Amino acid sequence: MLGYLARRLAMTVPTLLLVAIGVFTLVRLIPGDPVQVMLGDAADPAQIAQMRAQLGLDQPIPLQFVHWLARLLTGDFGHSITDNLAVLPLILERFQVSAVIVLVAVGLAACVAVPAGLIAAWRQNSALDLAVVGSATLLLSIPSFWLGLLLLLLFGLKLKWLPVIGYVPFSENFWQAMVFMLLPIATLTMIEIGVLTRMARAASIEVLRLEYVTHARAKGVPEWLVLGRHVLPNAFAPTWTLIGLVLGHLLGGIAVIETVFTLPGLGRLLVDSIFARDYPVVQGCLLFTAVIYVVVNLIVDLCYPLFDPRVTVA
């Protein structure tokens, strides 16, 4: 097991290295200059050149890459060009916000989606099934930011039940923080319910069809036991894999939700820094996201055998 873990980890290294090179190159290919953006239209070339020299942006690109990589390996992600903050602590702080939203939303969605998908699969092709699938499909067809805006309009403005702007970190005040997070989490949850219900249903259908289920039924095991003891745990496994994939990709889509609800999350940090051409932050964010994705997939892979004893890790 440990050997497998070590090997899997080792395999991620070349991937991550490629990601680092890709990120660095991509960012440098983008036209525009962080210094120009900072100094604005009133800056003259002398000022721009002076600042670029100060930031080390005038060195040859391969050299800049080597410096960046070297510092990366010591855990130093560099400093933001716009406000000189250390990148890694900044990313971690922002990541907390995004992680809370994503994890809670996916968790809540899974609680609703897995049973719903199971029931739909159990009564496949019935009116109930149609209703469940129809609703799920509808939910995932709505653009997330549109849904967010509509919810904000409804609950924030028209009904005035929830605050419209603001953010309080959990470390400060848990309940207050939850109030601000309620709408964004709700938005994401609704969409993910759509996505996960369909996946859970597909997985459940697969399992229901399997021999040991028909066998159990033939033995006369009560239906609810069949569902609860045999189908649910086994349907959960592939859903779990897909949850892993979804989690990784959610980090990208969450940028729009963070923009609508003005939350200081990782997605927005990345988008803002791309527009500001803040190279160190962009590189740091992209690299960090890639690492998270790889780690999540690794965890998912390793947990798989917990759900399906037929699968061995090696």
Added chain:
Amino acid sequence: MHARRPSDLVVVGLALACLFVMPVRAAAETVLRTRLNADIRSTDPGTNRDANTDGVVAHLVEGLVAFREDTSVGPMLAESWSVSNEGKTYTFRLRQGVKFHNGATMTAEDVVWSLKRWLDPATQWRCLSEFGPSGIARIEKIEAADPQTVAVTLDQPTALFLPTLARPDCGQTAVIHRDSVGPDGKWIAPIGTGPFKLGEWKRGQHIDVIRFDGYASRSEPRSGYAGAKTAEVDRVRFNVIPDSSAAKAGLLSGSLDVISALGVPDLDDLKSRPEVQISVTPALGLTGILFQTRDPLLKDVRIRRAIALCLDTAEIADVVMQGTARANNSALPIGSPFYGEVQTHGYTQNIAEAKKLLVEAGYRGQPIKMIANKRYGFVFDSAVLVQAMAQGLGVNIEIEVLDWATQLDRYNRGDYQAMAFVYSARLDASLSFEMLMGPKATQPRKIWDNPEAQEMLRQSMMTDDTAKRQALFDEMHRRFIKDVPMIVLFNGAELAALRKNVKGYAGWLYPQPRFWGVSVQ
């Protein structure tokens, strides 16, 4: 189960009510909550900054002089000054009894120390290049003749020395206490003389400025960044809210008191709300269509002129800015003291003439690429309208939308055919021309390359004589209209939305809000 006695319920109800009421009562502090569309860069005035940073920092620090409402320069920390030595030496008499945020009294030593710090290249002061080889003049000497007098000697006379000292984007050449930096020279926090001092700064979320009780206010009425500045609230909180719809929602729901840089599209909706008041002030920025006069197609002035003549600039300004801005074809903003009768003559719409010019120039319908961006809604909207109006003439304009950073890059390199662009405010008429003019060979970002006009510009910067400068600006304007290096459309407006209970707020020409003299009832 016995019935509950009503008094039990009353007690419980009261207790619950107290829980809700008490937190509100406990804080009697008056807070004004406003919005920034992005976090500030740093608190070091005029160094690592952008527009938002300047706006916040202006509440904390002050310089020797400051801009008045009409863009003239007035006294702030200096009581008065005299110019001698053929215009090269400025002797400032300082005000007495001005306190820093840490309680120390301001003396000439502090002024000298601050000036020297700004002139140190390590500080990265934005206006440093103004005092370098390509600037307005070199500073030869700074000395404190006595604790209340500072003398600065330049190497040549210039009309722009005081305006440069007053520039908000250079931190107004703030006088700060030396404890603002640490023993190693690293910046800590601004210890200035302003009506507010720095409070809590939560990166990415908000920055607070707190009333400074020891503030020594001037006596003249508030005017621009000059005059009296009394803090009427205990605290101003600048919330970082990048999304304007979220900000608007915040204002309507009562979690914000002021939105200072209101976008035009939100105007209609907010105007009709009973709990909101709108403040409109003409702005000094400049929105227009730039042409690259070196472009093979657009180097023909007839084509440029034809486009200028087909536009109904008044309609564009009216639609894009929803009636808050007036059309203006002059390089000088309407708010400038040098904007006079001459400057009102621009391009009068004349489709027949425009068509004639196109035929003369032999335009055969070649596409013209005009760059625009979505970051500034009014810039984009102007581009769309210009395109539509030019279409009526048969001119084929294609809009290419780039993100702001890319467009800035293309602007700085002069790499475009046409672009819809917005210039930030320039507080002096010479600077308004200077931002557009220059030799393209060495300054590719400049729009207008005209050696005669260039010479006139140089003269306008040297002399202090208002009549002479006006004559120069008038002549430059005439040539500007004739050459059509660009089409200036309008100067825009500063819009602010405030809740009805906010009193004393007034916008002014410079696009940054002032929260002194503002109270929340």
Added chain:
Amino acid sequence: MRVRTNTAIGGVLMALVLGAAATAAFWTPFDPLRVNLRARLQPPSSLYWLGTDEFGRDVLSRVMAGAATSVVVALLTVTLAIGFGVMVGVVTGYLRGWTDRIIMAINDALLAFPGILLALAIMIVVGANKFGLVLALGLAYIPSVARVVRGTVLSIREKEYIEASRVIGNSELYSMLRHVLPNAVAPVAVLATSMFGWVLLAESALSFLGLGVPPPAPTWGNMLAASRPYMESAVWLGMAPGLCIALTLLGINLLGDSLRDRLDPRMAHG
């Protein structure tokens, strides 16, 4: 029964969309780009069925033109992703060895990026236009297609009919293609429908963030983004494109479902 309902509803929705897109190619009620400052922000009426926007342009015409653009962009992206994805998948599955490892490493590296962010970065590099959008979004999906195809290739490789085919004398490559491609069609087709939907959503998200096909040319995404300041005062501006995106996606997903059910008969029956 379910398959038929899905196909029916999905089919109707998609027919509407494709119909609107096709019609827009040669006719719309008004010119979608024509500015009419005297008719700004009109609510839906008998003249302007879906109202007008902030420049007085007819929303219905823009929605139709937007359908055309969105559909074309989505189709091009899917074609690009499938074309290259299949190539990469077949090549790596066939060659194995070091080529496979290296290409798959790059593939996984690309997969590690959230699609939208990768697309955002690429679009800034290439420029915000249809070409850039197709390239950016296609690139984001190629790795997924490649993985699926490679998986199919690997599972087919060892099958008996490949052996048989080779024994007959066909080249290995020919055998592979002849047997792999038909088997790959099913999962790739399903992937294609979900990709189509994702591209629509991604384009609207990118427009919302400030990129995507730039205005004034209408796409549903940039219409939705532009409607934000008018969400309360001119509701129809946001509703029209928002509903279009939602309904089109619904149609796509339903059709995709029925496609999957048809291709995988096990799924269709309980």
